[in-house]
Amino acid sequence: MQAKNALVTGAAGFLGYHLCSRLLKEGYAVFGVDDICTGLNSNAEELKKKGVEFVKSDVSNDWDQWATSLPSSFDLVFHFASPASPPLYQKMQLKTLAVNSLGLYRALEFATSHKARLVFASTSEVYGSPQVSPQPESYWGNTNSFGARSCYDEAKRFGEALIYSYNQEKNTRHGLVRIFNTYGPNMNPNDGRVIINFLVQLKEGKPLTIHGDGKQTRSFCYVDDLIEGIYRYALKTDLAYPINLGNDKEFTILALAQEIQKLSPKKIEIEFTDRPVDDPPLRNPDLSLAKGILDWSPKVPLLEGLKKILETL
Numbered sequence: 001m002q003a004k005n006a007l008v009t010g011a012a013g014f015l016g017y018h019l020c021s022r023l024l025k026e027g028y029a030v031f032g033v034d035d036i037c038t039g040l041n042s043n044a045e046e047l048k049k050k051g052v053e054f055v056k057s058d059v060s061n062d063w064d065q066w067a068t069s070l071p072s073s074f075d076l077v078f079h080f081a082s083p084a085s086p087p088l089y090q091k092m093q094l095k096t097l098a099v100n101s102l103g104l105y106r107a108l109e110f111a112t113s114h115k116a117r118l119v120f121a122s123t124s125e126v127y128g129s130p131q132v133s134p135q136p137e138s139y140w141g142n143t144n145s146f147g148a149r150s151c152y153d154e155a156k157r158f159g160e161a162l163i164y165s166y167n168q169e170k171n172t173r174h175g176l177v178r179i180f181n182t183y184g185p186n187m188n189p190n191d192g193r194v195i196i197n198f199l200v201q202l203k204e205g206k207p208l209t210i211h212g213d214g215k216q217t218r219s220f221c222y223v224d225d226l227i228e229g230i231y232r233y234a235l236k237t238d239l240a241y242p243i244n245l246g247n248d249k250e251f252t253i254l255a256l257a258q259e260i261q262k263l264s265p266k267k268i269e270i271e272f273t274d275r276p277v278d279d280p281p282l283r284n285p286d287l288s289l290a291k292g293i294l295d296w297s298p299k300v301p302l303l304e305g306l307k308k309i310l311e312t313l
Helices: 014-025 041-050 093-099 102-113 150-170 194-203 223-236 253-261 288-293 302-310
Strands: 005-009 029-034 053-056 076-079 117-123 175-179 208-211 217-219 243-245 250-252 270-273
Touching (some): 014 029, 014 076, 076 102, 076 223, 093 102, 093 150, 194 208, 194 253, 194 302, 217 253, 223 243, 250 253, 253 270
Parallel strands (some): 005 029, 076 117, 208 270
Antiparallel strands (some): 217 250
16 A cells, blocks of 8 residues: 655644644654744654654755655645744745745645645735624735735735636646634744743743733634644545634633633733734634534634643743
8 A cells, every 4th residue: 555645844833743743643654844944943853753754944945955855656735834923924024925935836836746735824814904703715805915914914815826826727726724823732932922922921920911902802723623624624625725724712812811810820910012013903713614614613622722732831
């Protein structure tokens, strides 16, 4: 029986790590690629110990330096390489644009040449500052193409357009998922995203820092739930259009901070700071397609998931 092969770009990142781990459990030979610009060396080392063949490389550059040594047959390619938190992608704006355009195109060419199905990690950020809630996949979004977050938002929107056009012209069926806020173990503690920020502050006994008044909303999906959704999309369908994956239970950032306060045996204060430019006022996925087509919905309650990640810090 021929081995099942999967390639994951961004393998040392938070989602890449968990995706590689799931594929290994499903019997895949997994090949991971990452230049570790925002991922963790510890994630890469753990994956190597589990059996992942790991390549350190920037996937926006020519793949011939390393891809020619890979097997001639692949079943799946996951393009998950990209800075994903505002503090990091704003420090790497051109790199963020490149990996979601040049990097994605190279991944598409590789997948197609190996007759593999590619799945792209898109994002809820394609909806921008939405005027519709919850956000269905049919909503076109309300984004700023010339601003502090545009390098990420517009890179992902371009990536979606690239997949659409590539499928049309090449007669392929590559797919994409729109990922909403996700959390869990193996996150970069310096990532800058709200849950890991709060948990690190909690661990250090520092006040929880809220940007703005805390009335902005997010929905938080535990990583195991998210990976299950991605797996079902990639393996159980040949869909070539986006599906939202996340948790549809919406929290204000202030409510999130108050939940995290409950995890501390001592009193932890909350501090308010200036809100970043173009910070979206709300995030809440319409999961109708995921529930209907994938028979998927998130299971892990927020407080339970927070306890799981806090144990690893």
